[in-house]
Amino acid sequence: MKYSVIVIGDELLIGQVTDTNSGWIAREVSPLGWEASSVKVVADDAGEIKLAMDQAFAVTDVVLMTGGLGPTKDDITKATLCEYFGGEMIYDEVTAQNVLEVVNRRGIKLNEYTRMQAMVPSSCRVIQNEVGTAPFMWFERDGKVAVSMPGVPHEMRTMMQREVIPQLSRRFPDGMHVEHRTLMVSGIIESALAMKLDDFENSLPESLHLAYLPNEGIIRLRLDGRHSDAVVLKNQLDKAVAQLHALLGNLIMCDGDVPLAAILGNELRKQGLTMASAESCTGGNIAHEITRIAGSSEYFTGSVTCYDTKVKINQLGVPQEVVDEYTVVSQPVVEQMVQGVCDLLGCDCSVATSGVAGPGGGTEETPVGTVWMAAKAGNRVVSQVKRFPGDRDRVINRATTEAMLLLLNLLQEE
Amino acid sequence: MKYSVIVIGDELLIGQVTDTNSGWIAREVSPLGWEASSVKVVADDAGEIKLAMDQAFAVTDVVLMTGGLGPTKDDITKATLCEYFGGEMIYDEVTAQNVLEVVNRRGIKLNEYTRMQAMVPSSCRVIQNEVGTAPFMWFERDGKVAVSMPGVPHEMRTMMQREVIPQLSRRFPDGMHVEHRTLMVSGIIESALAMKLDDFENSLPESLHLAYLPNEGIIRLRLDGRHSDAVVLKNQLDKAVAQLHALLGNLIMCDGDVPLAAILGNELRKQGLTMASAESCTGGNIAHEITRIAGSSEYFTGSVTCYDTKVKINQLGVPQEVVDEYTVVSQPVVEQMVQGVCDLLGCDCSVATSGVAGPGGGTEETPVGTVWMAAKAGNRVVSQVKRFPGDRDRVINRATTEAMLLLLNLLQEE
Incomplete structure (x- = not known):
């Protein structure tokens, strides 16, 4: 399955904060065979958010959104999604109860801003946030799904694992298998490594693809595989990894993407x-x-x-x-x-x-x-x-x- | 001036590498009044790159691109831009000379892969990369400009400062001024801070906007200003900062975005x-x-x-x-x-x-x-x-x- 990501927040566009959510999502869903089609970072701006939604729905059936769900005035994702998907903003009692429980667990007082986190578009189904006050929202239209999640990494991660991934898996069963293998290489520069692997790369089957990721004296060599048959894919990857070991010997520090x-x-x-x-x-x-x-x-x-x-x-x-x-x-x-x-x-x-x-x-x-x-x-x-x-x-x-x-x-x- | 960013690389979409280039660019050009309209991260895929170009040119006159310029087969940005802007791939002698000098300075041998870095689309003007082998490329069409830069952060940063920013400044003189002010706040949670600042926020002039960036026990409070008159903007920001100090007292640890x-x-x-x-x-x-x-x-x-x-x-x-x-x-x-x-x-x-x-x-x-x-x-x-x-x-x-x-x-x- 292909999905699109929309990351919302002025702080990202002005370079004050770096988006790490889209990378975490990619690593988390990759074993399921899900691939990100693109990641778009946009401002806290209704027009920009809607444009990004249109573009994302034009190419994928699933859109994952993070950010813009805080209690403060600069966060407008909820109101924008209400305009986009229709309906009106309603005060949801179940969400209000959840917000209260989260706030109580933290030992702080419920204030008016936090209380308003229970306002949600009537067009969404709420997935209760068990570790924070911003509700997760599931929208459907024409067989396509958008899930809006808070940008706070640990809230997004926790509920994505507990609810969003399982629910999306049931909604979109997918036949393709995706698997990556990484080898850590040191003691050689990227272009010299590429020359050494020229014949190997040309002989790879259609379903495999080789990528070079040099960083600070170490090159991560990554084989990306995609095939409808998980066993065939595994065999192809095993064979390619064995060939790389034969070609590179002790230039390979280890198998796997290991720090x-x-x-x-x-x-x-x-x-x-x-x-x-x-x-x-x-x-x-x-x-x-x-x-x-x-x-x-x-x-x-x-x-x-x-x-x-x-x-x-x-x-x-x-x-x-x-x-x-x-x-x-x-x-x-x-x-x-x-x-x-x-x-x-x-x-x-x-x-x-x-x-x-x-x-x-x-x-x-x-x-x-x-x-x-x-x-x-x-x-x-x-x-x-x-x-x-x-x-x-x-x-x-x-x-x-x-x-x-x-x-x-x-x-x-x- | 508004610009779009396209970040190219499979490694970013699968979450193996985090994009820090778009944030660096934003921080670097913000004092010039340039603002990112959006950042789109796409795969090393010709179709995706071209689609992102179309979308970016539809909203901004300037598109900054990073990545996909390495010497290895997985990097296809150059060939894709040649298809997009027309012309053919040519071996550029000046670029070849520059590649040779860079390689010599590093004390390594020129190999065939590195030599081919001198192949560039005939439709571009090359900006020589003084600290790496991947050439920077400047494309123009219908009064719009795309600059393709390598994804290696220190190469992109060095040449962006030395050549790309000065050349873009001359090409697109811009009348708007943008200025940000940040205050570091601790000892209060985000929603309580927002309530404290409710009246202040409502009284801000149109040209100012307040954002909350909570992270690990500290909240960065950022005022974003945008105005055609730099002096008026400065005075508005000075006044708002003084008001914040009066309202928050010693909750403010310091002025400025300081670690x-x-x-x-x-x-x-x-x-x-x-x-x-x-x-x-x-x-x-x-x-x-x-x-x-x-x-x-x-x-x-x-x-x-x-x-x-x-x-x-x-x-x-x-x-x-x-x-x-x-x-x-x-x-x-x-x-x-x-x-x-x-x-x-x-x-x-x-x-x-x-x-x-x-x-x-x-x-x-x-x-x-x-x-x-x-x-x-x-x-x-x-x-x-x-x-x-x-x-x-x-x-x-x-x-x-x-x-x-x-x-x-x-x-x-x-």
Whole structure:
């Protein structure tokens, strides 16, 4: 089944908020064989919303809408849908009861704005929002369905899983199967990878399609499959993945769309090792990326962010003379940092970073973007220096990725 | 001037990548008075791209497109635009020279895929990409302009600033002025804030509009202004902002769209204090958020992520008996953590977190989402416990925000 998404909100169009709802929906419904035809982001404007509805219904039978259902004046989705689908705004007692329960559970008082969340178009069927005050609304016309959902991610996600997806599945049974497979590749640039895979790509069956997603030194290689027969599709994908492994060997870090921090975590768990990080320019981001992975407490001992040089010296044992002779952004400093954090926290492996994330702090010898990184596993220590382009966030993110890759490669060499 | 954005890429529609380009563009061109009419995300599919072009040209004279310009087979934007605007694909020598220079600067070899980046539609004018191999393309038809740009954020951003924005400004001089003002509000829920501002909102002039953007315990209150006279607009906004300050008092944390970490940093700088973090369940994210702010090394000493309990005990001085009696997710533990990290790193203030981010690890007494937080400023220590809804990322982000707010409020009480 194909569906369209309409994301409503001025805050998205002026770039103050980034839409993550449409991506979440896509990932959630993809196993059902549902594909987004397009995502359109529009303003809190009745004309724009109606135009987007017309365009969406012209190409798909299902339109999922998020946003514009808040209690404040800038949110006009409900009134607009009432105009679009007809009927009038009515005060719905069942919805009012639900709003009251949600508000009570949160331990706050019902005020007039929140009370008015129970006003809904008479042309819709309400799906009660069990985790928020904005009702979900289901509209039908000429065999086509539009579902309007709040933009608050956890409300949309919770009720989409509990009610919207099951109800849409029953309403639109679909014969096509869609399946994606992703491989994580490192150590090669995109165009070189594409040349290596030229013959492979040309030999793929009609039902498969290859996509390249390079990001910060890692390429996600994704096979998209679509076929009426789930077994045939699975066999085609299995064969293609096996061919990719034969062609790319150890350029493939792992099967599946797995964050680097989880690949590193799996390797540590496999080898029964613990790790720590000692972070200057990455400022805690390596620890953050690693601890975003559920279960990371099994192998992640902790970290020290040593933003002030005295922390490098006092806690991580970097000698003052080394700092004086080589500066803090240097090979001897990061090599002592990986040693020092292992000694301090009592663990087997570590990574360290020291660099200039910018925009200030650069010198002719050590320009903005320069980052020294080290990794330690057992008695082996490796280090490297890179100069990353881009702004502060980008330097921090690249250094985070490259430092984790450095340790991963060291662990896999064993 | 109104413009439309078309974002091209299967990876966006299946939710593997989130579009951040359209938001960046909006923020960048907003001071020029340019407003996005809509953003449409479409597949790497010729039919979808052409349909989006037709729809965009129907409402705006300018269409900005990103994505689908990579060297690999899945990228078809160039060929599609050649069909749409006419002409044929030609090998452009100037572009070829630019591609060669970019590749040489990166120290990599030119391969056949990269060489073919110099193939462009004869109907376009190329804007040379000084930081990448995919050419920017400017198309004109019936007084309307489409600019196709690569999806790689730093390439798009660099050349948009250097060439695309200046060239569009000259091509479409525009008389309207647009200005936004944002105030950061905390300590009140959205609907209560809306009630407080009811009369204020109703009294706003036609040219001003108020929007509420709640996120993780903080509400950004944004005034959008649009007027032909820049001075009149500025005066209207100044007056409205002053009224908001009079109405909301110290619910307003600061003027401007400033991240909480920067508000906290400014307060520390103003008071001449330094800080550290001691993080268990937030795993380094507080340190990361604080160090994302340029210049944070002036007040941020460092942090200890104490994922393993032994780090809490050995480095932060939490007594084993306290852990045994109260468990690690408890008030005495976080209160010792803020003290311990100040002692260890030698700084004036600190925050600490200990909680259950989930999905595992919860108990009946301490369910998933429970987080104890403490803040220390001088001799004063405060602590609180919250139970956050949502998944692991959300618990980590909420705890990060609430811990920083705890310290900020403590500092502002003085």
